Amino acid sequence: MSDRTAECAEPQRRSIGAKRNPATAEAILTAAQELLREKGVKGLTMEAVARRARAGKATLYKWWPTRGALLVAVYERSKGDYAHEDKGALIDTIAAFYHHVFDFWKTPEGQVFALIIAEAQSDADVAEALERYREERLATLAEVVGWSLARGELIEGVQAEALAEAIMAVAWMRLMTGRLDSDAERLAHEVLDGWIVGKR
Amino acid sequence: MSDRTAECAEPQRRSIGAKRNPATAEAILTAAQELLREKGVKGLTMEAVARRARAGKATLYKWWPTRGALLVAVYERSKGDYAHEDKGALIDTIAAFYHHVFDFWKTPEGQVFALIIAEAQSDADVAEALERYREERLATLAEVVGWSLARGELIEGVQAEALAEAIMAVAWMRLMTGRLDSDAERLAHEVLDGWIVGKR
DNA sequence: ACATAACGAAACGCACCGTTCCCTTTGGAG
DNA sequence: CTCCAAAGGGAACGGTGCGTTTCGTTATGT
Numbered sequence: 001m002s003d004r005t006a007e008c009a010e011p012q013r014r015s016i017g018a019k020r021n022p023a024t025a026e027a028i029l030t031a032a033q034e035l036l037r038e039k040g041v042k043g044l045t046m047e048a049v050a051r052r053a054r055a056g057k058a059t060l061y062k063w064w065p066t067r068g069a070l071l072v073a074v075y076e077r078s079k080g081d082y083a084h085e086d087k088g089a090l091i092d093t094i095a096a097f098y099h100h101v102f103d104f105w106k107t108p109e110g111q112v113f114a115l116i117i118a119e120a121q122s123d124a125d126v127a128e129a130l131e132r133y134r135e136e137r138l139a140t141l142a143e144v145v146g147w148s149l150a151r152g153e154l155i156e157g158v159q160a161e162a163l164a165e166a167i168m169a170v171a172w173m174r175l176m177t178g179r180l181d182s183d184a185e186r187l188a189h190e191v192l193d194g195w196i197v198g199k200r
Numbered sequence: 201m202s203d204r205t206a207e208c209a210e211p212q213r214r215s216i217g218a219k220r221n222p223a224t225a226e227a228i229l230t231a232a233q234e235l236l237r238e239k240g241v242k243g244l245t246m247e248a249v250a251r252r253a254r255a256g257k258a259t260l261y262k263w264w265p266t267r268g269a270l271l272v273a274v275y276e277r278s279k280g281d282y283a284h285e286d287k288g289a290l291i292d293t294i295a296a297f298y299h300h301v302f303d304f305w306k307t308p309e310g311q312v313f314a315l316i317i318a319e320a321q322s323d324a325d326v327a328e329a330l331e332r333y334r335e336e337r338l339a340t341l342a343e344v345v346g347w348s349l350a351r352g353e354l355i356e357g358v359q360a361e362a363l364a365e366a367i368m369a370v371a372w373m374r375l376m377t378g379r380l381d382s383d384a385e386r387l388a389h390e391v392l393d394g395w396i397v398g399k400r
Numbered sequence: 401a402c403a404t405a406a407c408g409a410a411a412c413g414c415a416c417c418g419t420t421c422c423c424t425t426t427g428g429a430g
Numbered sequence: 431c432t433c434c435a436a437a438g439g440g441a442a443c444g445g446t447g448c449g450t451t452t453c454g455t456t457a458t459g460t
Contacts, residue, residue, distance in 0.1 A: 013438080014424070014426090015436080015438035016438085018427050018428070042322065047416050047417075056438065056440060058418095058421095059439075062437085062438095114321045117376055121314045121317070122240070127377075127378060159390060165370065166366055173368065176372070177330065191366055213407080214406090214455075215457065217404095217406070217457030217459085218456095219459090246448070254409095257408095257409095258408085259408075261449070262406085262407095
């Protein structure tokens with residue numbers, strides 16, 4: 001369980017004066033990402049990250065005071081900005097969305113998201129960051145539902161946010177219970193068919 | 201941060217011979233529950249539980265080899281067996297269900313469930329236990345949906361399991377994001393209205 | 401009567417935590 | 431130009447939890 005060999009990279013890196021060294025931030029985030037990829041969650045300790053990045057622990061704690069803060073930083077660094085693609089029918093748009101997130105969540109970078117949700121259960125700062133992120137993603141998803149609503153695709157009385165939440169919730173649950181091998185299109189149907197005009 | 205006073209209860213408790221001492225199991229689970237209640241997640245350490253229960257760590261590890269196992273045991277000890285109550289209309293049955301779980305999840309005992317989901321993200325044993333539990337709860341929920349289906353309450357082509365998953369997923373998401381103050385009835389409508397005959 | 405097993409207690413080495421020193425580097429203010 | 435302030439690496443600190451081991455005690459079941 002102790003793997004002290006070659007844990008450090010890059011020859012040297014010193015202070016560049018009385019201002020923050022971008023290379024340090026870079027090295028630390030990269031180290032965190034690598035550790036996550038190589039040793040999983042348990043491998044991501046402040047100690048190990050500092051070692052691998054050849055950074056002082058003091059430096060690390062200065063910029064990322066908690067493990068949660070580091071997790072969030074790593075996630076925000078690795079996630080691309082997914083823009084929903086309007087496929088004409090809501091069902092296809094959502095199927096594409098499911099397909100995309102499931103694929104991403106399966107990657108080492110994407111797995112961080114599950115860890116963030118987990119960490120949020122015991123770290124208030126992470127919980128707050130997660131909540132902001134959830135609201136942001138919910139809003140864009142609700143917007144997509146809005147497009148469909150405007151097209152008259154959905155039955156009367158649908159609230160975009162409510163439906164968007166159901167769409168998100170099912171994805172999150174699949175993530176938390178390790179069932180990302182789902183058929184995205186089938187899942188989209190299971191969640192949406194009830195709300196689409198003419199599907200009854 | 202060090203609170204060594206009165207961490208231990210009960211005067212004495214020794215071996216009762218070559219068989220498991222029920223009082224020990226009792227004392228350990230109680231200690232775990234109390235620590236959880238008093239100090240939150242972080243307070244629940246194998247070390248602290250052993251101290252409080254006046255138990256040897258060896259004993260603790262013998263019966264609950266990981267923190268996750270202990271968490272699951274605590275949860276299973278405290279949760280009552282909720283039986284869905286058929287209110288006639290599915291919407292009312294689910295509203296009652298939401299009301300019940302949200303109330304329970306707000307209690308210190310119920311909060312353990314969120315921790316189990318979190319722990320499952322990094323502990324395979326907990327993940328397996330959670331998956332068994334999820335399947336069990338999904339089945340009973342699907343049964344409830346089945347009642348409704350048999351009454352002709354729902355539109356054609358509904359798959360009981362799929363709808364049950366959506367119902368569960370929304371509840372779980374509310375839990376993971378700390379929004380248990382929801383209006384159960386309203387939420388039930390938001391999730392179900394699309395699937396009910398005559399609601400379009 | 402005796403092997404067997406559970407129990408409490410204490411100690412072990414190890415790892416990580418979060419903080420604190422110390423010294424070096426270098427930009428920017430005076 | 432000088433020197434202070436801030437950033438950086440490195441090393442060590444005490445503290446705490448982990449998981450294991452060792453020991454002596456207790457009492458069952460055969």
